[in-house]
Amino acid sequence: MISSEPSYTMANLTNSFFFVVLFLALFLNAHGSNSGDKSSKHVALFLFGDSYLDAGNNNYINTTAYDQANFFPYGETYFMFPTGRFSDGRLISDFIAEHANLPLIPPFLQPGEIEYYNGVNFASGGAGALVETFQGSVIPLETQARNFKKVAARLDIDGAKKLLSSAVYMFSIGTNDYLSPFLTDSDVLNSSSHSEYVAMVVGNLTSIIKQIYNRGARKFVFMNLPPLGCLPGTRILPSEGNGSCIQELSFLASLHNQALYGVLLQLEKQLKDFKFSLYDFNTDVTEMMNHPLKYGLKEGKSACCGWGRFRGEYNCGGKRGDERFKFCDKPNEYLFWDSYHLTESAYKQLAARMWSYTSHSHTLGPYTIEDLFQVL
Numbered sequence: 001m002i003s004s005e006p007s008y009t010m011a012n013l014t015n016s017f018f019f020v021v022l023f024l025a026l027f028l029n030a031h032g033s034n035s036g037d038k039s040s041k042h043v044a045l046f047l048f049g050d051s052y053l054d055a056g057n058n059n060y061i062n063t064t065a066y067d068q069a070n071f072f073p074y075g076e077t078y079f080m081f082p083t084g085r086f087s088d089g090r091l092i093s094d095f096i097a098e099h100a101n102l103p104l105i106p107p108f109l110q111p112g113e114i115e116y117y118n119g120v121n122f123a124s125g126g127a128g129a130l131v132e133t134f135q136g137s138v139i140p141l142e143t144q145a146r147n148f149k150k151v152a153a154r155l156d157i158d159g160a161k162k163l164l165s166s167a168v169y170m171f172s173i174g175t176n177d178y179l180s181p182f183l184t185d186s187d188v189l190n191s192s193s194h195s196e197y198v199a200m201v202v203g204n205l206t207s208i209i210k211q212i213y214n215r216g217a218r219k220f221v222f223m224n225l226p227p228l229g230c231l232p233g234t235r236i237l238p239s240e241g242n243g244s245c246i247q248e249l250s251f252l253a254s255l256h257n258q259a260l261y262g263v264l265l266q267l268e269k270q271l272k273d274f275k276f277s278l279y280d281f282n283t284d285v286t287e288m289m290n291h292p293l294k295y296g297l298k299e300g301k302s303a304c305c306g307w308g309r310f311r312g313e314y315n316c317g318g319k320r321g322d323e324r325f326k327f328c329d330k331p332n333e334y335l336f337w338d339s340y341h342l343t344e345s346a347y348k349q350l351a352a353r354m355w356s357y358t359s360h361s362h363t364l365g366p367y368t369i370e371d372l373f374q375v376l
Helices: 016-031 092-099 141-157 161-166 175-183 194-214 247-270 281-290 344-355 369-374
Strands: 045-049 168-172 219-223 275-279 299-303 334-336 363-366
Touching: 045 092, 045 141, 092 344, 092 369, 141 161, 141 194, 168 194, 168 369, 175 247, 194 247, 219 247, 219 369, 247 275, 247 281, 275 369, 281 299, 281 334, 281 344, 334 344, 344 369
Parallel strands: 045 168, 168 219, 219 275, 299 334
Antiparallel strands: 275 363
16 A cells, blocks of 8 residues: 655754754654663663654654644643653653663654664654554554664674564554544544454554564553543534533544554464553543543643643644634643643552553553563
8 A cells, every 4th residue: 555654854943942942852862872781691671653652753843733732831840841742741651661771762853963872763653553543644553564664674784683683662552543543534443343443553553563573573562542532622522512421533543542453462372471561541541531630730621731621622722723722720630631642640650550560550461661671
């Protein structure tokens, strides 16, 4: 299948000063550990997927503000400026890197020479397992895999093949494959059954997993899908109209999550030394949404930044066709940062539970991420 993909050119950032600050900050993070002890126990982190993991790749492609987060108030909590992350600060993958004693993992498209020793981030906001998902404005998973193969080839040449086999490969993908039919004029869900569509999405993901495995990857981490019908941005969709969850979307997420778990169990049997950790992102987000006080939050259903009911209109920053938006004074009291993404505060809690077993963990196993970083 031939895809129409965005060209890799510099996006128009707000001003040159912002870009210089962004580049220097992320460059120093990416290169800061070069002088450290490069021992045989070092484990790199490679990231694939969508806006839950995108650390700025979409800054450097021709796309629209709907698939970018390089403007105020994104990034205002931790970085004090927008980095391209779809949050007020750090993402779940940034905290996983911190737990693993790694620096921030740099975006693949970040200008300058990247030190691959700690890993690379290939994720792209809006991407899906299907090439057709938001086609032409994102970097689909298929292209992310090709970009990884370029890095793997270079590492083979540099004699660092062991780095690939000991590294951890983290995925967050699928959300946009199910959101896009509801947010666009696509009739894909009318032309195939829910089960058939899920099989197509998970099948494409399975193919990519095998491609990356064949380049030396052995240790994989997956986040399953959140409760898609209950996000601030989906609660306002007209199919319900009363602010309740969109049951069809949540059902699709449930089908996907079941199918993903089944496929991973099969791959564990089929592929030698294949190890995985599957994190039940859905259950944890649902828990925090319904019982925010239990997790030190005050608001679990409305977004901190956006417009309208639940602040569910995707206008955070006023760059997406409507200048109207509001954002809260204390993002750390909210689960959701904008219509579809979480706050740094929420990601920090989730990363801690994802990293190792705790009393609140919902890791479906068979390994935790901590286990995978310790097994060479």
